[in-house]
Amino acid sequence: MGNVTATPQTIALPTDSAGREMLVSVRGLKKHFPITSGIVFQRQVGAVKAVDGVDFDVYKGETLGLVGESGCGKSTTGRAVLQLYRPTAGSVVFEGNELTTMNNAGLRAARRRMQIIFQDPFASLNPRMTVGNIVNEPLVVHNIMNKKQRKEYVAQLLERVGLNPYYINRYPHEFSGGQRQRVGIARALALNPSFIVADEPISALDVSIQAQVVNLLEDLQEELGLTYLFIAHDLSMVRHICDRVAVMYLGKIVEIGPTDRVYDNPLHPYTQSLLSAVPVPDPEVEENRRRIILSGDVPSPANPPSGCNFRTRCPVAFDLCSDEPSPPLIEIEPGHFAACHRVT
Amino acid sequence: MGVLLEVKNLVTRFYTQEGTVYAVNGVSYELQEGETLGVVGESGSGKSVHALSMMGLIPQPPGKIESGEVIFQGRDLLKLSREQMRLVRGAEVAMIFQDPMTSLNPVLTIGTQLTEGLKLHMGMTQTQANRRAIELLEMVGISDASRRLRDYPHQFSGGMRQRVMIAIGLSCNPKLLIADEPTTALDVTIQAQILELVRQLRDELGMAMIWITHDLGVVAGVADTIQVMYAGRVVERGPINAVMKDPRNAYTLGLLNSLPRMDEKGRGERLHQIVGSPPDMRVKPVGDPFWPRNPYHTEKCKQETPELEQVADSVPGHMSAAWYDLKKDRESQQLQGEG
Numbered sequence: 001m002g003n004v005t006a007t008p009q010t011i012a013l014p015t016d017s018a019g020r021e022m023l024v025s026v027r028g029l030k031k032h033f034p035i036t037s038g039i040v041f042q043r044q045v046g047a048v049k050a051v052d053g054v055d056f057d058v059y060k061g062e063t064l065g066l067v068g069e070s071g072c073g074k075s076t077t078g079r080a081v082l083q084l085y086r087p088t089a090g091s092v093v094f095e096g097n098e099l100t101t102m103n104n105a106g107l108r109a110a111r112r113r114m115q116i117i118f119q120d121p122f123a124s125l126n127p128r129m130t131v132g133n134i135v136n137e138p139l140v141v142h143n144i145m146n147k148k149q150r151k152e153y154v155a156q157l158l159e160r161v162g163l164n165p166y167y168i169n170r171y172p173h174e175f176s177g178g179q180r181q182r183v184g185i186a187r188a189l190a191l192n193p194s195f196i197v198a199d200e201p202i203s204a205l206d207v208s209i210q211a212q213v214v215n216l217l218e219d220l221q222e223e224l225g226l227t228y229l230f231i232a233h234d235l236s237m238v239r240h241i242c243d244r245v246a247v248m249y250l251g252k253i254v255e256i257g258p259t260d261r262v263y264d265n266p267l268h269p270y271t272q273s274l275l276s277a278v279p280v281p282d283p284e285v286e287e288n289r290r291r292i293i294l295s296g297d298v299p300s301p302a303n304p305p306s307g308c309n310f311r312t313r314c315p316v317a318f319d320l321c322s323d324e325p326s327p328p329l330i331e332i333e334p335g336h337f338a339a340c341h342r343v344t
Numbered sequence: 345m346g347v348l349l350e351v352k353n354l355v356t357r358f359y360t361q362e363g364t365v366y367a368v369n370g371v372s373y374e375l376q377e378g379e380t381l382g383v384v385g386e387s388g389s390g391k392s393v394h395a396l397s398m399m400g401l402i403p404q405p406p407g408k409i410e411s412g413e414v415i416f417q418g419r420d421l422l423k424l425s426r427e428q429m430r431l432v433r434g435a436e437v438a439m440i441f442q443d444p445m446t447s448l449n450p451v452l453t454i455g456t457q458l459t460e461g462l463k464l465h466m467g468m469t470q471t472q473a474n475r476r477a478i479e480l481l482e483m484v485g486i487s488d489a490s491r492r493l494r495d496y497p498h499q500f501s502g503g504m505r506q507r508v509m510i511a512i513g514l515s516c517n518p519k520l521l522i523a524d525e526p527t528t529a530l531d532v533t534i535q536a537q538i539l540e541l542v543r544q545l546r547d548e549l550g551m552a553m554i555w556i557t558h559d560l561g562v563v564a565g566v567a568d569t570i571q572v573m574y575a576g577r578v579v580e581r582g583p584i585n586a587v588m589k590d591p592r593n594a595y596t597l598g599l600l601n602s603l604p605r606m607d608e609k610g611r612g613e614r615l616h617q618i619v620g621s622p623p624d625m626r627v628k629p630v631g632d633p634f635w636p637r638n639p640y641h642t643e644k645c646k647q648e649t650p651e652l653e654q655v656a657d658s659v660p661g662h663m664s665a666a667w668y669d670l671k672k673d674r675e676s677q678q679l680q681g682e683g
C-alpha cells in the first residue's frame with residue numbers, strides 16, 4: 001500500500017496435515033456468560049452457553065464464513081478468538097502463538113495483527129472524532145510513525161478504501177452508511193493486520209451499497225493477503241465471498257467445509273433446512289423449490305437440549321439423538337465435516 | 345375480479361427543521377382483489393411512507409399529504425374522518441409492521457389484544473371473541489393457544505410475536521393486508537415459516553396483499569406483481585416474472601445484478617455494483633433521480649422526469665419510467681463487446 005507500511009512482518013505459520021498454513025487454530029473454545037440473581041449479593045444461578053466447544057482453523061489468505069441464526073454465538077466466537085472476550089475454556093493459536101494464556105502486553109502486540117469490523121457503521125465510530133483522527137488513532141496508540149508520516153498514511157488509507165482524502169476533517173455523521181463502513185475498514189487496516197474478523201459488515205447497508213463494500217473487501221484481500229473470518233446471516237453473500245463456511249447452531253459448529261460443497265451437498269439436517277429457507281430472487285426457482293420448514297423456535301442457550309441440541313427441531317431425529325451425547329464433527333468427504341448421528 | 349384499491353398521484357412530504365423531505369413523489373397504481381403486490385426499493389425510497397399515507401398514519405406535522413386519492417372499495421380513504429379511518433384499519437385493511445414489539449401493547453395480554461378488535465369490529469361477545477382468538481392462534485401455529493392467551497408479548501419469541509401480529513391482522517377477515525417488512529428482523533428459518541403461513545392463509549381467505557420489503561428473494565416467492573421504488577417514485581412495475589427476468593429500468597437491473605445468488609457458484613465472480621450513493625431525499629428531484637448512477641442515462645434524463653409507461657415490447661402491465669431503451673442499449677453494448 002503506497003510507500004509507507006506500518007509493520008512489515010513475515011511469520012512462519014504452523015501447517016495442517018494437508019500442508020495448508022494455519023493462521024488461526026481454535027480448539028474446544030467455550031464462552032459462557034454467567035446468569036446471576038439477587039439484588040445485594042449476586043450469585044450465579046446458571047450460564048448462557050453462547051459458545052460451547054467449537055473447533056476450526058482459518059487458513060492463510062482464505063475467507064471463512066460463519067453463519068447461523070441470531071443468538072447462535074457467531075459474534076461471541078469472533079470476539080473470543082480475538083480475546084475481546086476472554087474464553088471460558090479452549091485454545092486459540094494465532095500466528096503460532098497461544099492467545100488464551102497471553103498476558104496483556106503480549107495481547108496488545110498481537111492485536112495489531114488482528115482486527116475487527118463491526119456491523120453498525122453508525123455506532124462503531126466515535127461521533128466526536130474526524131474520520132482522519134478515527135483512522136489515525138490506532139497508529140497513535142501503538143506509537144507508529146511520526147506525525148507527518150501518519151498524516152500521509154491516513155490519506156493513503158482513505159483513498160485505498162474509496163474515500164476522497166479531501167474529507168479527512170469531516171465527522172462520521174456527514175457520511176452515508178456505506179462511506180462510514182469504509183472508514184471502519186480503513187481503521188481496521190491501519191496497523192497492517194493479517195487477520196480481520198468482519199462481524200456482519202454489510203448487514204446495515206442498502207442492497208445497492210452492499211456489493212460496493214464486498215468488492216472492496218475482496219480487492220483488499222487480494223492485494224494485502226488478508227485472511228477473513230466473515231460473520232453473516234446472508235447466506236447468498238456468504239456463498240459469494242467465502243472459500244469455506246462453518247454453520248453454527250446453539251453455540252456449536254454443526255457443519256464445516258468448502259463453500260460449494262456445503263451449499264451443493266449440505267449434510268447436516270440444520271444446514272439443509274437453513275439453505276432451503278433462503279429466498280432466491282427468481283420467481284421460477286421460488287415456485288418450484290422444496291422448502292424444509294422447521295417447526296418451533298430456537299431453544300435458549302441457557303438451557304440447551306441434551307444430546308444433539310438440534311433434536312427439538314430436527315425433522316429426522318431418532319432415539320440416538322437424545323440418548324447419546326452431542327454428536328462430534330466427522331469428516332464425510334475431504335475437508336467437509338458434519339456433526340449428526342444420521343451422517344456417518 | 346375487480347379493482348380493490350386505486351392509488352392516484354400520491355404525494356407526501358415532511359417539513360422538518362433540516363428542510364423538506366420529498367418522501368413520496370407521485371405514486372399511482374391499481375391493486376386487484378386477491379392480488380399480491382411486492383413493493384421493493386432501498387432504504388428511504390418511500391415504501392413505508394406511501395403505505396402509511398394511504399392508511400392515515402403519517403404524523404402530521406411534520407408530514408403532509410400534498411395530493412392524491414386512495415380509492416378503496418369506492419371510497420377515498422384520504423377524505424375519511426379519523427374515526428371512520430380507524431374502523432377501516434382494524435377491519436377491512438390490516439397492517440403488520442417490521443417490529444411487532446412496537447405494535448403490540450406490552451402491558452396487555454395477547455388475549456386482550458386479539459379480542460379487542462373482534463368485539464369492536466365484528467360485534468362479538470367476550471366468549472365468542474375468546475373462542476375465535478384461540479382458533480386464530482392455532483391457525484398461525486401457536487400451540488397451547490388457550491393458555492397463551494393470558495401471556496404478555498415479552499413472553500413470546502420474535503417469530504411468535506410476528507405470528508400473533510398476523511393473527512390480529514387477520515382476525516376481522518380483511519380484504520387487504522399491508523405488511524411492511526414483517527420478516528426482516530427474523531431468522532431465515534422463521535421467515536420461511538411465516539411466508540409459508542401467509543401464502544396458505546392468503547389462498548384460503550382470498551385477500552389481497554401489499555408486501556413491502558427490500559428483499560427481492562422474498563418478493564419472488566410471494567408476489568404476483570412487483571413494484572420497484574426509487575426516490576419516492578415507482579420506476580418499474582409489472583408481473584413478477586416479466587420484471588425480474590427482463591427488467592427495463594436501469595435501477596431494477598442494477599439491483600438484480602448486484603445480488604449474489606445462493607443457488608449459483610460463488611467465489612471468483614466480482615459482484616456488479618451500482619456506483620454512487622442513494623439520493624438525498626431533501627433535494628427536490630429533477631429529471632430521472634437515478635441518472636447520476638445510471639450508465640445508460642441520456643441527456644434528457646438529467647432534465648425531465650419520465651412517467652411510468654407500458655413497455656412496448658413486453659407483456660401487458662409491464663411498465664417502466666425511463667427515457668432510455670434498456671433492452672436496445674444492452675444489446676448494442678453486447679454487440680460492441682463481441683465486435
Ligand SMILES: Nc1ncnc2c1ncn2[C@@H]1O[C@H](COP(=O)(O)OP(=O)(O)OP(=O)(O)O)[C@@H](O)[C@H]1O
Pocket residue numbers: 033048049050068069070071072073074075076077233301
Ligand atoms: N455480554 C453478554 N452477556 C450475556 N449474554 C450474552 C452476551 N453476549 C451475548 N450473549 C448471549 O450469547 C448468545 C450468543 O450471542 P451472539 O451475539 O454471539 O449471537 P450471534 O450469533 O452473533 O447473533 P446475531 O446474529 O443476532 O448477531 C445469545 O444468547 C446472547 O444473548
Ligand SMILES: Nc1ncnc2c1ncn2[C@@H]1O[C@H](COP(=O)(O)OP(=O)(O)OP(=O)(O)O)[C@@H](O)[C@H]1O
Pocket residue numbers: 358360365366367385386387388389390391392393394403406407558625
Ligand atoms: N416522520 C418523519 N419525519 C421526517 N422524515 C421522514 C419521516 N418518516 C419518513 N421520513 C423520510 O421519508 C423518506 C421515505 O421514508 P420511508 O420510511 O418511506 O422509506 P422506506 O422506503 O420505507 O425505507 P426503509 O427500507 O428504510 O424502511 C425518507 O427519506 C425518510 O427519512
Ligand code: SF4
Pocket residue numbers: 268269270308309310311312314315316317318321327339340341342343
Ligand atoms: S443427531 Fe439427530 S437430532 Fe441431531 S441433527 Fe442428526 S438426526 Fe437430527
Ligand SMILES: [Mg+2]
Pocket residue numbers: 074075076
Ligand atoms: Mg452477532
Ligand SMILES: [Mg+2]
Pocket residue numbers: 391392393524
Ligand atoms: Mg420502511
